[in-house]
Amino acid sequence: MNTVQVDEQSYGKFAKWLHWGMALMLIVLVSVGTYMTGLDKSDPSRLQIMGVHKSFGVIFMQLAILRLIWSRINRSPSLPDVLSAWERALSRIVTASLYILMLAIPFSGFAMTNFAGFPVSMFGLVELPQLFDKNIEMAGLAKQAHWILVYTLMAAIFMHVAGALKHRFLDAPEADVLPRMVPLKPRV
Template sequence: MRTTAGMRRGGVPRPGISAERYSTPAIVLHWVMALLVLGLLAIGLYMTGLRLSPEKLQLYSWHKWAGVTVFLLAIVRVAWRLVRRPPALPSHMSGPARLAAHAGHGLLYLLLFAIPLSGWLMSSAKGFQTVWFGVLPLPDLIGKDRDLGDLLQTVHWYLNLLLMAAVAAHVAAALKHHFLDRDDVLKRMLPGR
């Protein structure tokens, strides 16, 4: 009888190992959003140090397009998660570890909404309309207000710093599960398995 990852002969799971994987749509959404978020962070850090130029304006446009895309994909991702529950956490995880995992995921989801929204609000307050992919103008969420725009820029910056820390913790936790705990938490999110 063939065995699958995490299963003993006869279909009995090994202790601490789940035979469940994330669904293909969840895996695709995860990795597309991960690449977009990493690209957004890199472009955001790079473009803020540039002098005003056509290159800087183009990078800001790309950054805004990708940010709106992340916001929309986050809506799809949450909707998918409500319809299709993720695999259970490994049985060997303690109560505090489970709480930390849920809190970490909750923070990531919150930031995937809050950061694009803060950027959109900032653009509106600074008087720069967001035009998604240069085609679809999005409504300004608030009126032009320079002081509020500066405040929202600071909020956007600190939310991104928090995102960097949350992503680093997320990656560290996945690697801990893979290399130290030797469970399938990372494997069940990998494509093509």
């Protein structure tokens, strides 16, 4: 199998790298974001942690854009024929939701920062353009949106993982989609 192209049964190495790299990055971003919001506003490490969180959020958004482009120019393996119509539809809905949320969450964080009157900086080295003027009311709305989107993403990820595990362990061997993204032997 080519390292870039997919075959009928598996994603290419680059798509797998993006998938698992972003999954790991997401776990760290959500963990750090949760920890950060629990810190007292006077804690001196809070602003440093927030800056790192925002910097990796920008990187995550760039990877999400790259992943979206990659998914459009490289064909994904087709879903197994044994899946029912509702499973295929649900798979497409969850996948589309994941892509939308991977873009919307960092954008809402970016908007929240701008509306609070601050620029977004990448590790203090590059200041990104200020897209929105200061507006404290909008900053509050962007903050609420950010958290709602994160929880929605967690639900979509749960459905994504649960679906893959269902097909691996509860369905016919032909429905197993897990080996497409994980180095496992297909069930027989």
